[in-house]
Amino acid sequence: MRLIPTRAWAATILFAAFAILPLIAESLDDNYLVVIATRILAYAIAALALDLILGYGGMVSFGHAAYLGIGAYSVAILSRAGVTDLALHLIAAMVAAGLFALITGAISLRTKGIYFIMITLAFAQMAYFFFISLSAYGGDDGVTLNERSTVFGQPLLENDRGLYYTALVLLVGLYLLAVAITRSRFGRVLTGTRENPVRMRAIGYSPFRYQLTAYVISGCMAAVAGVMLANQTNYVSPAFMDWHRSGELVVMVVFGGIGNLLGAVAGATVALLLEEWLSVLTDHWPLLFGLILVLVVLYSRDGLSGFFRRRL
């Protein structure tokens, strides 16, 4: 029973740490820290989105990078058309991602378990190849963005710190939304479906509709991450939806501990910091990352939060 207030405290501490990070970066005169941290925030949003369906709905999507890509391309395509406002980018990203999630989710959810994992993977590949063949937007090479999204016509995001705090506000907002969703009746039906779909159906719920709704919400949230990521790198390419990236998102959620929204944020942080650190050590960092991943899966069952739970 003490779990809920503890998590609220942990969330407050974590987000407060994120809030003062630019000040620390300034005192260290290390702007790169803010750049990395912005990426972390963006991925944390995506991991949060994934944990919502993976941790609570039991739906292992191995194609969530598609939504990152859809969000990122929304920025690229609208900017090319002269629409630079962040709010419009976010809306377009969420609508496009929501539609993609609705169609592919409706088909994927007809299946269960491993079929679901592979179908989501295949649909993401479909989106990947779609953008590769879009020669108007650079195809394989992607597009460089000339400017970041504007906020009410102001280039607020051109400043790295402005972008960072925007990402942080979005992350905190979406985190609170996700917490609210999981605690609502809707969230409980979702968890109930994960535990026992037959029982849920027996007491009069239609699991499919709840799962699909959650899947669409998750897709929309992940697209927000894509919008942030495109702004951070000023560059969009099909590599955003590479299946490796979908795998990395699952890794983040598992690193942090499944079904624990804050864990997804922590998992994204740990995974990206690990990646940064390993890439400083050696060019062949994926080898070490893979090794760590295999060892974590083999020897720690619930990721970091499980590790901490056992220690504390």
Place this chain on the structure above:
Amino acid sequence: MTSLFLLQLLNGMQFGILLFLIAAGLTLVFGIMDFVNLAHGVIYMVGAYLAVTFTQVTGSYGLGLLLTLPATLLVGLVLELLVFRKLYDRPHLDQVLATFGLVMIISEGVEMIWGSAPLSLDIPEMLSGSVPLAGPLRYPVFRLVVIAAGLLTALSLWLIITRTRIGMRLRAGATNRSMVAALGVDIKSLFTIIFAFGAMLAGFAGAMVAPILTVDPGMGESVLILAFVVIVIGGIGSVKGAFAGALLVGLVDTLGRSFGPIILRAVMDPSAAGQAGRVLAPMLVYILMAVILALRPAGLFGAKT
């Protein structure tokens, strides 16, 4: 037009058979051991690299191919003993993650050993000719050999599974693992054998295509995803399904790429048709999968969901 169609039909079949070689190992492991192995694609890649190296060392493609088979068998064996064995009773998610880690390790390892530049292998001289197909059109002998080898593999696999004692145990193990174990079958070694055998099939596929495709660090991935599509379409665990699915995917992909734009041109103006064809062609396979799953969630020959 007819001869072009025939040519693409053969190309599609050859691609399909290659996919079958990869998907067969994947679906054996999947259907019988209920194990998701994302690392299957990189074993195929390792097979191609080993074939290149062995061919260079021995100076003969035939020897290179023969050496690749036990080598990839060994790779499968080692992976099974070190990693997979510990994951059989774990949720699919753990298997996906651990094998995803292996993909990172093996891909990077291959780049460290062989570099990131693509390698190529010459088609052995004996098989480098072409045979007349229809009219002035000719078809490369080596590609016919690939088709023949794949069909032969499919046939022997089918015979092993339906006609032999080990095949009987495999089928029984797929249906009820604990019952088979209780009857005194050493299910652990059975699993090890299937794994190593599946890896060897993937290695065989890699070695077979090394002379006709470029060998590069990314080659395992696109094929892995397509192999998944194949077994999802065919029905997980069904070798028959994998065969049907592989041919279907190979043909739809190849024919869609070459004839899609031509067909579209009949209904829209040429430049739009060209663009639409380029966008649609790579997606066709996934659209096919979506349609099949919408109609049959367990795939064409799938029994379990």
